[in-house]
Amino acid sequence: MxxxxxxxxxxxxxxxxxxxxxxxxxxxxxxxxxxxxxxxxxxxxxxxxxxxxxxxxxxxxxxxxxxxxxxxxxxxxxxxxxxxxxxxxPARLTLAVPADSLATWLIPAFAEAPQMLYDLRIDDQDTADDWLRRGAVSAAVTGHDRAVPGCDLHPLGALRYVATASPEFMRRYFAKGVTATTLAKAPMLTFTPKDRLQHRWITQKTGKHLHPPSHQMPSTHAFVDATLLGLAWGMNPESLVTEHLAKGRLVALDPAQPMDVPLYWQVTRVMAKALTPLTRAIFRSSTKHLRQTGETSPTEAHN
Missing domain, CATH: 1.10.10.10 (Winged helix-like DNA-binding domain superfamily/Winged helix DNA-binding domain)
Structure with missing residues (x-):
């Protein structure tokens, strides 16, 4: 019936x-x-x-x-x-998106497609596709390059992160350099228990799997504020800290070790046609704000 x-x-x-x-x-x-x-x-x-x-x-x-x-x-x-x-x-659309994407490049895409009401589920890019598997959202920004069954997957580019801390924090914890020994003791930030970005950077930097003391702060802007105030170090989206780095309010733990996190737009096939205007807006915003394949920064070009 x-x-x-x-x-x-x-x-x-x-x-x-x-x-x-x-x-x-x-x-x-x-x-x-x-x-x-x-x-x-x-x-x-x-x-x-x-x-x-x-x-x-x-x-x-x-x-x-x-x-x-x-x-x-x-x-x-x-x-x-x-x-x-x-x-x-307006019809309502439920999406799963990472908080950092929402804070850096997604809102302009939503503004280009205002014909819908957006209902967002905030989750880590590594687990956002779980919402698609459960049938709880129509689309998601994810960090996996394999499509969820029943979904179309579109590469968007990469969101660049920089491990940052205040100058005072650097003097207090990294006076002898950013090493496995000093990283093991320096407080860091994590978004939620799912957030492994800081751990991945530590492994990229040192080759070791460490478990430093950490503050849990589920807010993109709280990450920036906490690093500015010397509470801890953390992985911040480059676009949010560029000015702070340029003016010396923040310092990169290792300028030669940024981390690029690839992102993908996954849409359930049954909804793909109805979401075409949003998908196009997502592509335009990601092309403008995310790093595309082969893209380098001016500092990298001179290294």
Whole structure:
């Protein structure tokens, strides 16, 4: 039996807004009507879809059905041409993206494709494609060069990182040089437990697998602020620290050892056509802001 689209809309609104009351306001119906629609949908699928918490949370099936409702809305809008019509209610798109990409080059792409409402899942580039495997997002910026089954993969370029610290931090911890011994003792930053970027740089630099003391800070700009204030060293996107490096507020731990992280745009094939305007905007922004194959910096060209 086909699912009633008003029931799917109710489910999506509850999970997006966090309560039956808010969903009722967004859909211009009563909370009782929202409750009845959700109950009918749960009876039809034979499972609980929403955990009645504050805010409401989805079950695994509830999240998949809500995502299905968003996909249908996007496909219908694309088929009917509503995505280009002024005044049309924008369809919602759920994406998984790394925080550093969001802070450096993704927002201009979103601004070029404003016909959608963006619902972002922030995750490390090495694990963002897990959201695609679970069917929880329609597209993702990932760090893997192998497409998730059912997805198209497009290379974007590489986001360059520089291991940076304040001059005072360098004097305190690296007076004898940036070595395996000094790196093992110097506090570093990590974004989340998934973040291995600092560890990868240490291995690239020293050939060793070390486990230094670390602060966990899930914020791109907090990384920059923490390094500026001498709290720790960390891998910062080059574009965010270029001016700080030029003015001596930050120092590269090893100017000859940047780290380029390749990025890829993965889109589920069923949604690829509807997301073509966004994909084109992603390509334009990545070409402008990310390092393309064979690209070197002026300092590298003279080394």
């Amino acid at each position: 086909p699912i009633d689209p008003t029931q799917l809309a109710a489910l999506s609104a509850i999970l997006r807004l966090g309560s039956f009351e808010a969903a009722a306001g967004a859909l211009h119906v009563t909370p009782s009507a929202i409750s009845q629609r959700l109950k009918a949908l749960e009876e039809q699928v034979g499972a609980t879809l929403v955990l009645r918490s504050q805010p409401c949370q989805p079950t695994e099936l509830g999240a998949r059905l809500a995502k299905h409702a968003e996909d249908i809305a996007l496909l219908e809008a694309q088929a009917l041409g509503d995505m280009a019509q002024a005044g049309a209610t």
